[in-house]
Amino acid sequence: MSRRKIALLTRDLRAIRQRGPLAQVMKQYRLTPQDFLVLAHLLQRHLRAEDPAVQGRVLLSAVFETSFEVLTGLDLLRDGSPLRASGLVVVDDDEEHPDDLLEARFRVSEEALNAFRDEAIGFVPEDLRRSGVDRYASNREFLIDLRILHNLYKERSERVFHPDRWDRLHSTPLSPGRGLTRRIETMWRRVRTRLDHSEDRARFPAVRFMVEYMLTEPEMVIVVHLLFKELYEGSAYADAVELVRLVSADEAQLIDNRKLIVPHGALRRGEILNVEAMIEGRDLTSEVHLADWVVL
Numbered sequence: 001m002s003r004r005k006i007a008l009l010t011r012d013l014r015a016i017r018q019r020g021p022l023a024q025v026m027k028q029y030r031l032t033p034q035d036f037l038v039l040a041h042l043l044q045r046h047l048r049a050e051d052p053a054v055q056g057r058v059l060l061s062a063v064f065e066t067s068f069e070v071l072t073g074l075d076l077l078r079d080g081s082p083l084r085a086s087g088l089v090v091v092d093d094d095e096e097h098p099d100d101l102l103e104a105r106f107r108v109s110e111e112a113l114n115a116f117r118d119e120a121i122g123f124v125p126e127d128l129r130r131s132g133v134d135r136y137a138s139n140r141e142f143l144i145d146l147r148i149l150h151n152l153y154k155e156r157s158e159r160v161f162h163p164d165r166w167d168r169l170h171s172t173p174l175s176p177g178r179g180l181t182r183r184i185e186t187m188w189r190r191v192r193t194r195l196d197h198s199e200d201r202a203r204f205p206a207v208r209f210m211v212e213y214m215l216t217e218p219e220m221v222i223v224v225h226l227l228f229k230e231l232y233e234g235s236a237y238a239d240a241v242e243l244v245r246l247v248s249a250d251e252a253q254l255i256d257n258r259k260l261i262v263p264h265g266a267l268r269r270g271e272i273l274n275v276e277a278m279i280e281g282r283d284l285t286s287e288v289h290l291a292d293w294v295v296l
Helices: 002-015 020-029 033-048 056-063 067-077 110-121 139-160 178-196 205-212 217-233 240-246 251-261
Strands: 089-091 105-108 273-277 286-290
Touching: 033 056, 033 067, 033 089, 033 105, 033 110, 056 067, 056 105, 139 178, 139 205, 139 217, 139 240, 217 240, 217 251, 217 286, 240 251, 240 286
Parallel strands: none
Antiparallel strands: 089 105, 273 286
């Protein structure tokens, strides 16, 4: 009966056409029907139980019928397994990451939940929608795409640098924001292509600003963030470390991107940013805002 169920599940999975981030994960990590059995149980647990985490032995016993299958099924929960390496399944935050997989508690990740939700409702994010337009007709259209990019950066930052988990290292080889990083890179490629096909791009104020001050793409995102923060929240200030996190995909980039707000960087060399440091010489303790001429 178990073999028949797995055969039916395999057939059904082949008939489903996933889109977006879930399809990319399935293609990259080659998830098996057994992987989906584990995911299905964890998804059901998340939706129907107050505590979404499940002990390893309970999870495998719910998926497999015999002790031998439970024993061999431990490979599905190891660090390097497709489920763990892809970030679809994570060890519960309250755990001390015990080596005993039977004792550890597992849950479906927030990324997996979002991907399943989007698949279920047929949702396609705005940055992944196909567009027949291959050029920008105005500066406004360019700014709209910059705003979409900014929102992707912001979502990734909140996911990767969660304030309640700053002292935890990611136990998988890929960061929690890898799916968003792929979308950011894809979106930037689309923006560059549309700009290349826009004959009037040199007249766009945002393009002229970026070219004149030789700003990189992350630096432009910082400018957009500060601009719309003031417009939407009425606050011109942001913490320097908030800006560094915004354009960083992981801890390594977080360290490297400190250079974006140092005095000899393009943003401060061009007097685009005003920096007010709480401790002299410690740029990450600063409050940052755009110069008046930039906003005007």
